[in-house]
Amino acid sequence: MSKHRNPALTVDIIIIDNDNTVLIKRLNDPYKDYWALPGGFVEYGEKVEHAAVREAKEETGLDVELDKLVGVYSDPDRDPRGHTVTVAFTAHIIDGTLQSDSDAKDAKYIKITELKNEKLAFDHEEIITDAGLIKDTQ
Numbered sequence: 001m002s003k004h005r006n007p008a009l010t011v012d013i014i015i016i017d018n019d020n021t022v023l024i025k026r027l028n029d030p031y032k033d034y035w036a037l038p039g040g041f042v043e044y045g046e047k048v049e050h051a052a053v054r055e056a057k058e059e060t061g062l063d064v065e066l067d068k069l070v071g072v073y074s075d076p077d078r079d080p081r082g083h084t085v086t087v088a089f090t091a092h093i094i095d096g097t098l099q100s101d102s103d104a105k106d107a108k109y110i111k112i113t114e115l116k117n118e119k120l121a122f123d124h125e126e127i128i129t130d131a132g133l134i135k136d137t138q
Contacts, residue, residue, distance in 0.1 A: 031121035
């Protein structure tokens with residue numbers, strides 16, 4: 001009998017608030033102390049949309065409503081812990097106060113125009129670029 005190995009499913013959320021977005025500072029490896037989009041693993045039996053709303057709340061203290069799907073990112077090397085596939089969304093805040101929680105060391109609002117100056121974890125720069133927030137300057 002063969003054993004199946006499957007990628008882990010994750011979500012990432014670009015929370016937009018006027019001219020700002022929300023980043024969290026990672027508490028744990030990989031990319032400990034790097035800034036990242038809020039996100040995390042989808043639980044068994046959970047829809048990706050629910051996971052995105054849950055992870056946003058767990059990591060930032062914010063209640064969000066999803067706006068649109070940015071894309072699906074499946075590069076086997078995107079996470080050094082193993083093959084993950086992420087579903088990325090944009091969202092807006094409907095309630096809550098920004099505060100780090102769960103596996104986030106810190107959380108902050110950052111001006112969208114300053115995102116290109118941040119060194120981000122994983123492939124989050126690509127996700128933010130695909131969402132149209134970082135303009136390609138070439």
